[in-house]
Amino acid sequence: MESTVLEVKNFSAFYDRVAAVRNISMDFYTNRITAIMGPSGCGKSTFIRSINRMHELTPNAGVSGEILLDKVNIYSMSPILVRRKIGMVFQRPNPFPTMSIYENVTSGYRLNGIKLSKHERDSIVEDSLRKASLWDEVKDYLHRKGTFLSGGQQQRLCIARALAVKPEILLLDEPTSALDPKATNSIEKLIVELKQTVTVIIVTHNIAQAARVSDYTAFLFLGELIEYGLTDKMFTTPKDKRTEEYLTGKFG
């Protein structure tokens, strides 16, 4: 039996009162990878950005319904606290250009004014970079700028940065869409390993990627949750006709 870490209840998200995500209810399971897929404009990015309250940074954005993290509605918590518990990695790798690799990894603490001893910092940096499978490649260059790394390495650095603050959930918003196939491959491998540490929610418009990396898949269409279930089931015997059509390339 899976244990639930995040419960979404009748959740809708709006831009200028127009719903981009409509009435979604679903559970996300602990230490599982859940992929959210769907054609462009289906609301998948809006939805994932609502999970760590990044959606509300857009002007005229609004939400209704509840998202419960460990039974507490994140919309009743401080957004800053929510974002520390639910990390996020974006489409384009975005390491802080003014900081070294080392500083990037510890930036979650530094920028929040949390003081750590040198020893603690060192171990967080090594641990996070190892989890992001980047340690061996950068351990001799920790004090160089993160922007000197290749795209794939930068993205792994961003994953390490998000992991360093020990989030419960890691959101990945199309993390490989700006990367070449080889880097994509290494990120996908990493994502599968990450579920040992965190619950992963990944948004992707790449059907094959959803199939490869995830344990559960949710299919969003026009802002609605059409189908949600085990990935291997959904990709062999989808229940909804629209899922079937999407998977066979009839639209999207």
Place this chain on the structure above:
Amino acid sequence: MNNGIKLRIIKNSIFKILVILVSFILVIPLFLIFFYIFKMGISSINIDFLINLPKPVGETGGGVSNAIIGTFMLIILSSIVSVPLGIAAGVFLSENRSSKLAGITSSCIEIIQGVPSIVIGIIAYVWVVKPMGSFTALSGSIALAIIMLPVIVKSTEETLILIPHSLKEAALSLGVPYYKVIIRVILPSGLSGILTGILLSLARISGETAPLLFTAFGNPFMNLNLLKPVNSLPLLIFNYAASPYPEWHSIAWGASFVLIALVLVLNLTAKGIARKWKVQF
């Protein structure tokens, strides 16, 4: 067919030569100015010139140390006023691009930029000199600060607009409060652009004369008091060049040389910073 290509190649090279020629012509006045000021000014330049005070008419020698110190005083004072203000306004403009207030602010700043510097001098005279009852370094600095402000605001805004939005998102997604995102992530990433803007604005005001005529006024003596009149290089040049004494003319040339050198150093430093500290995204 073949002829057509040949003709095009010829046209192409003619155009190229023309472009190079025009840019060369444009550079000539600059070098002429440098050359002339160097020729006229270098003879007066020596240590005494830099550290001594001006001598009364009739005595040879004498320096411009009061004007150099005064110029730096004015520059520093006006920076203290306009740098924080300018950066803050630049941040506001780049962060709230779509808001109405930002639009109005932006237009106002453009208008200030267009106001002739002598008008700004008059305003500073009316606002500061008259109520205080005396010409002061402070009033000169305020006039210069107003001239500096639009340059800093615009360069800050333009630098910050170029910083990818994703960087802000990255910091916010780590649970960093908004104000810290601005101070610790956005501003450092735009540091080189902002610094360049500040240095260029300094280069601009260090040559300003008009607004200082009825604010800082000029002073033949060394003055470090903010509430007293103070001399500056452009003022000194203005006064000495217009005087009937040939010794003073040569001092004016020397001061011009110092001023040009200062502006050149500021410009080159700004260029160097822009290149070297450029943040790669």
Place this chain on the structure above:
Amino acid sequence: MLEERISQIKSEIIFYGKFIENMIDKSIKGLLQKNKEMLMEVIEIDEAKANEIESEIEELLISSIAQYEPRAKNLRIIIMALKINNDLERIGDHAVNISESGIYLIERPQVKPLLDIPRMAEEAKKVLIDCIESFITENVELARSVCERDNVIDDLKSQIIRELVTYISANPDTIERSFHLMRIANNLERIADLSTNISEDVIFIVDGVNIKHHRLEDNQ
């Protein structure tokens, strides 16, 4: 990801192969030791279990194709595993047939001493083990040797049938028992045939060459 999935597939096939081998073992042992319980177990419990394992592996294979879109060798492995899986299930069915005939035979006097049948069973089992082994290790040499050994089993079967025909003509009462013995020999021969199929699949996986439908000798 796909690599892990393929090693999982291989270990499931090993497990299934072992299970089927054990079914053959039990059906022959039950016959030799006149152990009805053992034969009933094959028919009533093992067959259902074998079907269950087959569908589980099939699901795994289909979802692997859906999830990972395998290509080239990975695709060959998965498609062939699908066929091997099917072949193994049929081998299980043959073991059930043997057990059924076994149940008939153990309650009746022997037509003749059971010498060739156990030998044949031993050969068939070896062929099965080797073909699974060749699949796991992608060993073409081993796979080819399995294809060749198929002949030995064919010969053994012909010999058994010839012998039984003489028994029948000598004593018509033995017809029914002889028929069951023939059925066992036939089923063992089918087991070896299916194992040969698997070996051919292995050669296809490794070399990408399809050697089906023309005899190995022709190739050489």
